[in-house]
Amino acid sequence: METTLVCFCLFISAGHVVGVDMEWRAGFGTVSTQRISLIQLAVKERVFLLDLCAPGLSHHSLTVNFIRTLLTNTSVLKLGYGMSGDLRSLVATWPELKEEPLEFKGVLDLLHVHQQLQRCWRGRAGPRPVEVNEGPAEKGLSLLVQQVLGKPLDKTEQLSNWERRPLRTGQVRYAAIDAYCLVDVYQTLSADPKAFGLPDDLHSVKPSSSAKSDSDKKTKEKRKQTARRARQSALGCAGDQVECVRGIGEQHGASITPQELRVVCDNMLQGLGRYLRCVGVDVLMLENTDDHKVAAQIARKEGRIILTSGQPFQSLRSQVAEGRCLTLDCSEKARDQALRVLKHFNVHLTPSDIFSRCQACNNDEYLKLPREDMTRMMNRRGLIQDTVPKQDGWENQCGAQVEYNRSRPPDGPAFTPHCRWAPRSALDAHSFRVGGGAEVQLETVPPGLLPRIPEYFICTRCGKVFWEGTHFDRALAQFHDILNLSDGDTAARKH
Secondary structure, eight states: OHHHHHHHHHSSSSTTTEEEEEOOOHHHHHHHHOOOOOEEETTHHHHEETTSTTTTTTTEEEEEEEEHHHHHTTTTEEEEHHHHHHHHHHHOOOOHHHHHHHOOOOOHHHHHHHHHHHHHTTTTTOOOOOOOOOOOOHHHHHHHHHHHHHSSSOOTTTTTTSSSSSOOOHHHHHHHHHHHHHHHHHHHHHHGGGTTOOOOGGGGOOOOOOOHHHHHHHHHHHHHHHHHHHHHHHHTTTGGGGGGGOOOOTTTTTTBGGGOOOEETTOOHHHOOOOOHHOOOEEEEEESSSOOOHHHHHHHHHHOEEESSHHHHHHTTTSSHHHOOOOOOOSSSSSHHHHHHHHHHHBOOGGTTTTOSSSTTOOOOOEEEEEEHHHHHHHHHSSSSSOSGGGGOOOEEEHOOSSSEEEEESTTOOOOOOSSEEOOGSSOTOOOOOSSSSSOOGGGSSSTTTOOOOOEEEEETTTTEESSSSSHHHHHTTTGGOOOOOOOTTTTTOO
């Protein structure tokens, strides 16, 4: 608590500009609002990380009072990005804030400044910048940092497990930068706001549409749909976007497997790329720093179809053969975009395609390891202690403990990914490296899983470890509308 006291004194000082950010474990749509795991507070030359997972810190009265005092203090300027989501998570973490409502004071939400910056830039000559989505957008803050400071943020750790301790060095670095960049951006914009098309007083920038009624939003959406149809006609599409691309499946009316669909996603569609990779589609994704023309180079070299959105479509489709570039609506959710792509190319999706490809590196080869081998490896690395007496026999105990994966219901579709399987010899027993040279990421396996999960799947390219869990059932539910189930898929999974 001494660190908290130092932090309290530093950040409550009048006249300070404080960057505020928060991290929580991604719920992937299963939990409406998550509890906060980490709060980052940044001033010039210093960043504090308040670890709310530390014993006793989260619900200590000093911590709650400090947060309330900081966020309501008008003499301290707080900077954030999309802070409405932060407020909801604060209330979920500390319900007492709901009983005595917390009202942000002395706060500047840079999301609103970013939206104003975008509106100003659209009126200028030159290519139109990427849209800033309302709410927590995947590329929002990263895009703002790129436009103001010249380089985007590395968002690799954004969806990592923020509840697990200790935090990795990469997570600590990401958390600190996410808060510190707010101060840097604010100071750069404040130094010369006119250069960015902004008013002298950044505090005068108002939210663009947060106060609009539901009817206004519906009207706006209808106008967007009308405008999209008009744009499609102007692009020479015969009244429908499907005509823009002649899919490899639709050319002859035949269905294709996810593995037969090979695409490259523009850097504005990374969320779509992850969804498609989830169902087994061969997906390459451009990095944030890549130029759009890289997509055309990859498509020509590897025979891939380009998936893009907005302005780059016109340029990209002229660089590849006819029917090899599909444009998607960037206002749609990534899941809906994925469904549109799968239906467009007439992809025959089965439960065996779900997670048949590594989500991290796009590899489609796994090494299957039983729990016994995974336990021995983790023991040798000192990640767990072997508490099973040798005379009892690990195999016998596991057989009595678990007849099937207890993380999932026994009557659900079996997890039998349609992938390539590596031989046991692909794993070096001494270095724990797989065929691609990467070391198995044993530290990502919670020891508590071992009694419940009988099998583990290791990517032979990057070493990432997967196991059958509730993510599989959520993916099945998300793609239920187009999933093809057979009697074999729905058979019981008890062994």
